[in-house]
Amino acid sequence: MRVLVVDPDPARAALVAEGLAGVEPLDVRHCAVFDHREAAAFEPDVVVVASDSPDRDTIESLREATATNPRPVVMFVDRSEAGLAEEAVRAGVSAYVVDGLSAARVRSVLEVAMSRFALMNQLRQDLEKAKADLASRKTVERAKALLMKERGLEEEAAYRLLRKLSMDTGRPLGAVAADLLAFAGVLKGDA
Structure with missing residues (x-):
């Protein structure tokens, strides 16, 4: 398991590594502040953010990082302001734990979050x-409606024609239908 621990306090970050003792294989990296480029380069299985109190900059950085490269994120915070837990979850945090960081709980919290x-x-x-x-x-x-109108076909016949075009070209039915509508628009001068 590859774990990126983001925490300005090295002693608190060590608790996370201690809680994962026995997990094989294990690669834990620590950084003081979240950097989405570093996270992307390391490609962690899970990101653990630990802090006294989360700040909105960290949450916004997590939002940007999880939008482009989703991964489980766990936040351990000593205290939290109203609304920050919801904001963190909306940013992609899988678990938000207040005043609960202990080596004994880390592994189970990470497993549930993952x-x-x-x-x-x-x-x-x-x-x-x-x-x-x-x-x-x-x-x-x-x-189908276009084919029914322009060719005077029944609904089933229009569908069979679309399906035949799909099979003949090896393309999905939706793509063939979209092309037909686009071509009809060009011929009518809509495009």
Whole structure:
């Protein structure tokens, strides 16, 4: 497991490494402030941020880093202001623990955070796929309507024609439908 520990206090950062004793293979790196370039170069499996109190700059840096390169992030903070936990979670933090950093808890907190991250990542991917599928279906429906209008076809015949074009070209049905709509727009002078 590759762990990046971000903490200005080396003694507190050592608690994280101590809590991961026995994890094999283990590569723990420590830095005083979060640097998304360093995180990207190291490619950690999990980022652990420990501090007295989180600051908005760190949370914003995490937001930027997780947007481009998502990974589980755990924050251990000694104290927290109202709203910071929600802001941290919105920035991609998988676990936000207040006044709970101890070597005995580190491993279990990281495991839960990594599992939660994997679950949330899968949900995000499923949502994106569902959105893409819906957009493709809408495009296919519009292309069928165009074929029905322009060629006087029944709905089933229009769909069979789109499907045949898809198979003949080896391209997805949605892509063929999008091309048909684009070409129709060009021919009508819409583009």
